[in-house]
Amino acid sequence: MNIATIIGIICGVAILCGATYMSTDSVDVFLNPAGFAIVFGGTIAATFICYPLKEVMRVLSVFMTALGAEELPIGNYIKALVDLSKQASAHGEEHLETLIPRIDNEFLRDGLQMLVDGYSKHELREILDNRIQQFHEQEYSAAGIYRTMARLSPAFGIIGTLIGLIAMMQAMGEDIAAIGPAMATALTTTLYGALFANMFFTPIAIKVEKRVEERTILMCVLRDGILFIKEKTPAPIVRDKLTGYLPPKRWSSIKG
Amino acid sequence: MNIATIIGIICGVAILCGATYMSTDSVDVFLNPAGFAIVFGGTIAATFICYPLKEVMRVLSVFMTALGAEELPIGNYIKALVDLSKQASAHGEEHLETLIPRIDNEFLRDGLQMLVDGYSKHELREILDNRIQQFHEQEYSAAGIYRTMARLSPAFGIIGTLIGLIAMMQAMGEDIAAIGPAMATALTTTLYGALFANMFFTPIAIKVEKRVEERTILMCVLRDGILFIKEKTPAPIVRDKLTGYLPPKRWSSIKG
């Protein structure tokens, strides 16, 4: 999804700028530093009353990762789990211990370690379920930071326009010709607020939420896989159950 | 639903265009390529930050299928399942194996294959339930793409109008007579945004969501049918249970 998206974004932004450029002969009016400060400063200040800076940055980095990266390779994890399940039934659980250090995914490694340590199936399920639920709730609510910013920035855009309009109207009366440019400047903050919300904050929020959903599905796959290994379920059943987590059109794509 | 709908759409669009045509003597003002580029380009760019192109196209094709096709024939599937259940109790589960290759629906074929392969009832239910839940969640959230576009396009319509208004006001002062046409042009983008949202994106989203609901109900019918065959439930109970999934007015329409 990588390159196509970036081309799409660049084209879209270029069209937006080009159309703006063509519609006016003085682009300067669209640059309003005081207005920018009101919209951006106000949104940031209101956000920082409710969320710590660290959290805002962390969610932004989740977004950057999600933008650059491919989809999570859930299919590969399913193949790896079917493999592990075959090895566990062939060589016993002890054999798994030698494989654990080679596993990248921390959730899977921790789960297998607990399995090897002899935790009961019920304990395993409780611990893993709790982790998945907490991961989903906490990450999803973190994505809410950008939902909040997407709601705040148009509000501060309108606040900026109101400030500009009030200042303009207060000075009105003598020179009608001055109304136009003053009103143009006042409206730029509404434009900034709408652009921030719809070009930055809303897409970031949606992308991060989608990423959290994908990672939650991956964690469910890993949890089910670990529990199947614990139960020594035959590999075909493991495969049939886990492929259900893939998008429907790929249900037949994992063959034993 | 097919032909009536298409006639309805054509009439509606014709009325909309006709009323517009009659209300003005220069239709040209409604054609604003730069404004179209802002609304369409902006919506597309913002959408492509969060969703891959492939996904957007896939959901569009679900919509086209749903538009062209009749309602899903759930009644026929119920009859077929009652039939299969009679044959399975008469000739045994092995007989089913010969029928499987003739079944079109992939979900039913996979389910019956697992039944013939000797999966336990509990395993069957877990695997099928998981597939239904994943299908519903993933497809429903895919329909959200068009909900997102329906929210973005009026926003970009307003952004386009703001750009036009700011450009106009900045140049204002000398020639009052120029305000009218410039403002008319600026407002066309709001019109585009509202039309896109209400004539395209919202109806597409609703149609796709309805289609997903219908297919989920069909999958529940097939799951219950497969489990009834596994349990060797008598055919009348199968029929009474499955007809409950039909719309209430058709509950008595399937007779043994």
Added chain:
Amino acid sequence: MNIATIIGIICGVAILCGATYMSTDSVDVFLNPAGFAIVFGGTIAATFICYPLKEVMRVLSVFMTALGAEELPIGNYIKALVDLSKQASAHGEEHLETLIPRIDNEFLRDGLQMLVDGYSKHELREILDNRIQQFHEQEYSAAGIYRTMARLSPAFGIIGTLIGLIAMMQAMGEDIAAIGPAMATALTTTLYGALFANMFFTPIAIKVEKRVEERTILMCVLRDGILFIKEKTPAPIVRDKLTGYLPPKRWSSIKG
């Protein structure tokens, strides 16, 4: 609720028309056939992309029934079920068979027929629960048609006004005196959209949703009654349980 409501509606509409009539000396301006076509045609066209005509008409007829009819007589059904439960314990289940053809309500008749046919309690509960759930989901989502129309019609009202404004502004410049009437005409479509949404579509949607809730409660009462008869629960317990479904102030109104 019947007569009072109709008087209420007529008074309300009369007040609305009277106040409009008194506020202007030329009522003609409020009649704008082209605008009416845009709002009504647009709403209908967008609705017919997502819903078949048959469904739209069916939900409208549910509304007409609900408007004309009294509240569902849940209290009477409870008395009838307590009666049936006494007869079933006195004369046995076979006696019920002779009573079934006299029962109007299809859901109750089907349920008692299954009871007489010897379905187990578990099967009865599954079949009836499934029917209630499907009834509730499918009917409630059908009421969503009018929710959709209530959202679309103000949007098309604004679309009509934008079309009118753009046409007016494009022609502006020469004759300032023509602005007033042209703008008045343009605004009528917003008025139509707001009136359709708030006087027709929203009330219809709420009424139909309430009717579905009421009928779902009735179906729960009937399901519990049938299961109590199956279990041969003593009549006082049947009565105490079922009266819980009535509005709280009537909990003491059904006496054994």
Added chain:
Amino acid sequence: MNIATIIGIICGVAILCGATYMSTDSVDVFLNPAGFAIVFGGTIAATFICYPLKEVMRVLSVFMTALGAEELPIGNYIKALVDLSKQASAHGEEHLETLIPRIDNEFLRDGLQMLVDGYSKHELREILDNRIQQFHEQEYSAAGIYRTMARLSPAFGIIGTLIGLIAMMQAMGEDIAAIGPAMATALTTTLYGALFANMFFTPIAIKVEKRVEERTILMCVLRDGILFIKEKTPAPIVRDKLTGYLPPKRWSSIKG
């Protein structure tokens, strides 16, 4: 909460009226009987299409009760239940029968009567749970009447303003000086709509919803108390369990 609230309301309304009075030299313009009729008549007419008059009045009386009354004394009920539980274990369930007629709360009296009548714990729980659930759903949805009116009244305020604007614009052209007062009159309906929604309907809806929540908590306390008496649970456990329903800061306030 009683007196403070009423002082608060009176002060608030006084400030609102005073500020309005000071901002203009002719208060008459704010009195617009035709506009009042449009907003109030329209809201009432649309409401009466979906809800019967009886229901609207009943919910209003719940609001008046809640406004005048103190918080529900849940703490006292808990003490009473702990007491009853001690007496029941000391003197047996038969002793309860003599106490029942002295109990005010109908839900508690009915529940204890069923307990004395020898209903099993399972039957008691089912009957009481069903009553609590129905009470909550039906009362909460009744509060929705005022939510609906809070949504309808600004809409009819805007409808009134549109009617006024259209009438004004249609007559425009000759006398520019007449625009101001006509527009002022047209805007009063928007003001009425906003005031009705924010000063009456929304607060009523919130207050009634809060009251329903409080009464539902009280009913849960009574249900648990009755079941504890049935089970002959020791009084300290009854107290520890029931105090959990109080606001957290009062968890230690009930001492045995």
Added chain:
Amino acid sequence: MNIATIIGIICGVAILCGATYMSTDSVDVFLNPAGFAIVFGGTIAATFICYPLKEVMRVLSVFMTALGAEELPIGNYIKALVDLSKQASAHGEEHLETLIPRIDNEFLRDGLQMLVDGYSKHELREILDNRIQQFHEQEYSAAGIYRTMARLSPAFGIIGTLIGLIAMMQAMGEDIAAIGPAMATALTTTLYGALFANMFFTPIAIKVEKRVEERTILMCVLRDGILFIKEKTPAPIVRDKLTGYLPPKRWSSIKG
């Protein structure tokens, strides 16, 4: 989170004020005591119809605590619980009794006291679950007070502007030059309403909701810890289960 946030807020507010100051040469117009009274008085009056003063102040103090304080040290509580669990298995439950008076957290102290008093595991779970659920529901709905104020204050801002506009228009006709300043004054109330909602009420509501979530998670940790001590679960399992409640990146941070 403390200092960074405060710097953030101060900078943001400074930018907002500075930009306002620079955009006009007469700051007086932004000070409109009558408008302030309408917005603030109206919001307060409408809020006090539904909520008692005591409750409004209590939630405000929760906000002040949350603003000044660090994050809840859930990690430390987990370590303390693992410790308690080791001591309980080494020295028996009686030893816990000597530790209880030293515990600050009331929820934990009450829970351990019940454990020492010999309540069964089932009773413990019921009592603690009920307390957590009631805490969450009641505190979360209390945060709703500020959500309500965030919705009411823009509405009263618009009400104030409407009052100002109506007063202005009524007096219009003679002196066009007076329109500007009057309109500027009228718009200040919309500005106040938007600022109150987006700088005060919404951030307070979000902060309090986040605090309630955090404290609910802490209570879940303490409940699970108490139940593990009751069950004499080995310390490593206690640690593995409880760390699941931490943010995902800290799952490995608590080592035995």
